Each structure stands twice: as C-alpha cells, then as structure tokens.
Amino acid sequence: MATVEVTFTPLPAHVRTARLVATAVARRSGVDESLLDEVRLAVGEACSRAVEAHQRHCPAEPVRIEMTDQDQRFVVTVSDHAPTAPARSAAAPATDNGIHDRAGQVGPGHDSAGHDSAGHDSTGRDGTGRDSIGYEAIGHDGGAAFPAGFGLAVISGLAEDVRVLSTSSGVSVRMSWPSTAAAS
Amino acid sequence: MDLKLGHYNKDGIEVVDVEGEIDVYTAPRLRELLIDLVNKNNYQLVVNMEKVEFLDSTGLGVLVGGLKRVRAHDGSLDLVCTQERILKIFRITGLTKVFGIHDTVDEAIAAKKSEK
Numbered sequence: 001m002a003t004v005e006v007t008f009t010p011l012p013a014h015v016r017t018a019r020l021v022a023t024a025v026a027r028r029s030g031v032d033e034s035l036l037d038e039v040r041l042a043v044g045e046a047c048s049r050a051v052e053a054h055q056r057h058c059p060a061e062p063v064r065i066e067m068t069d070q071d072q073r074f075v076v077t078v079s080d081h082a083p084t085a086p087a088r089s090a091a092a093p094a095t096d097n098g099i100h101d102r103a104g105q106v107g108p109g110h111d112s113a114g115h116d117s118a119g120h121d122s123t124g125r126d127g128t129g130r131d132s133i134g135y136e137a138i139g140h141d142g143g144a145a146f147p148a149g150f151g152l153a154v155i156s157g158l159a160e161d162v163r164v165l166s167t168s169s170g171v172s173v174r175m176s177w178p179s180t181a182a183a184s
Numbered sequence: 185m186d187l188k189l190g191h192y193n194k195d196g197i198e199v200v201d202v203e204g205e206i207d208v209y210t211a212p213r214l215r216e217l218l219i220d221l222v223n224k225n226n227y228q229l230v231v232n233m234e235k236v237e238f239l240d241s242t243g244l245g246v247l248v249g250g251l252k253r254v255r256a257h258d259g260s261l262d263l264v265c266t267q268e269r270i271l272k273i274f275r276i277t278g279l280t281k282v283f284g285i286h287d288t289v290d291e292a293i294a295a296k297k298s299e300k
Contacts, residue, residue: 012209016186019238037269044240048208150277154241157276
C-alpha cells in the first residue's frame, strides 16, 4: 500500500497541490533537500502530462499519484487513464519555423511533425521516457509550443530512475529518488 | 496569487517582471501578456525571471512561443535569470542555447542595444 495517495480532478489548478504534497512526503521520507526541487519539478511535469491527457480523453476521471518509501528510495507513480492512441499525425508536416538559436542552429531534436489542437499522445513510446525534443511551429495562437513528449523528456533529465508504463488504458510514470532509511 | 506579472518600458525595450510560479495553471496568463505586448508592436522583450519560484515545461513553452512571435517581427526575447534551480530546466532542455540569458535587466538591455 502506498504511503500517501492523492487523487485529483484533472485540472491544471490541482497540479501545484500535487507538487506540494509530493515534496512534503519526499522530505518526510528523507530525500535530501538538494533533490527536492527535482522532485517538485518532475512530479509537476508528470501530473501536468496526466491532466492534459485526461482533458483530451476523459475529463471526468481523476488522476492518481502514489508515493511510497521502498528500499531506501522515495517512489512516486503518477497514473492516468487516458487511452494511448498511437501518435499518428494526420496533418501535413508543419513548415520549418522551428526555433533557431542565436547562431542560426536549429534547437535540439528539431522535429517538424505537425501538431493538431486535438493533440496526440506520444506516450506510446517505449518505456525509456526519452523522446526527441522537437520544436514545432505554432500555426496559430493556440496549442502548446512543444509536442506531448516534452514533459517526459524533462522528467528523464531530472530523476535518475524513470519508468513509463504505457498500456491501452493509460500511462503510469514512475520516478524515484534516494531517501535515507525512515527514522520512524 | 500564484503568478504576478508586470511590465514597463525602458530604453525602448519592454521589460516583463514575473513573480511566483509559472506552471500549467498560471502559464496561460504569461502567454496572453506576451501575445498582447507583441500585438502592441513590442518586439524587443526582456523577461525578468529573478522572482520566479517555479518554472516547468509549460512555462518554457510559453517563453518559446513568445520568442517565436517576436522573431517573426525580427525582434528578440531575452531572459534575466541567475537562479540555478530555474536555469536547470533550461539546461536540461537545451534551451540555454536558444535564449539569451543575462544576470540583470540592465545587462539584457545593453546586450540588445549592442546587437542592433
């Protein structure tokens, strides 16, 4: 059984709450102070990802976050119930107005895949949690600047241990950080 | 309020002061402000992140979006940030190569002026 479980309606307003709870539980579990910013950010990204997936697919379903102490690690799992359709891009590839840095080089992982406002869930990737960071054009003033896999890429950069489990009924993102043995 | 926004003009550069947390919930407000500034023909922007306590990928997306918009008008968007915990997410995502990041607003303004 998880140490702490929180479920929340998939609204952006609740992501901060989830971050705060996770950080508090992490601190209590003995995660080093220097890692708490990572915990906060990674959990926030995972929850934001889940919230957006739910808003597209199942806005009445809550997102769940479980936090456990296990083998001297603080483990957080964020689960959503959004079905993961394969990331099929029906739109034609966008023209290249990707980001160029000041030297004129294209930003990392330049990807000109189109992104429609209905969104595509890229969590059908393999479980490494790594995704190309593609900057896509904003054809009009709507939608995100980044493709759906970007949050996972950020999480992977923050937590040494990230596992993404993706099934047809939803995605779980499991992250862990070292914690000292529980004092109590 | 989770996010406080203000802006002022200095030496022809529009400076945006951001205070608080930029996340999936608050980022839309920053996005709207940047859109609004560009619509009012402000294409030289400096976003001061020194009082930002939290920034996630949604926030990054808003900044990238702002950068794209001003660049469409040959403008630029620079950042002021010395906080390591905020710089970290720029580093992880490689965006330190994309944004000019300065230590102070004055330095950012000076850099823009010398680029012209």
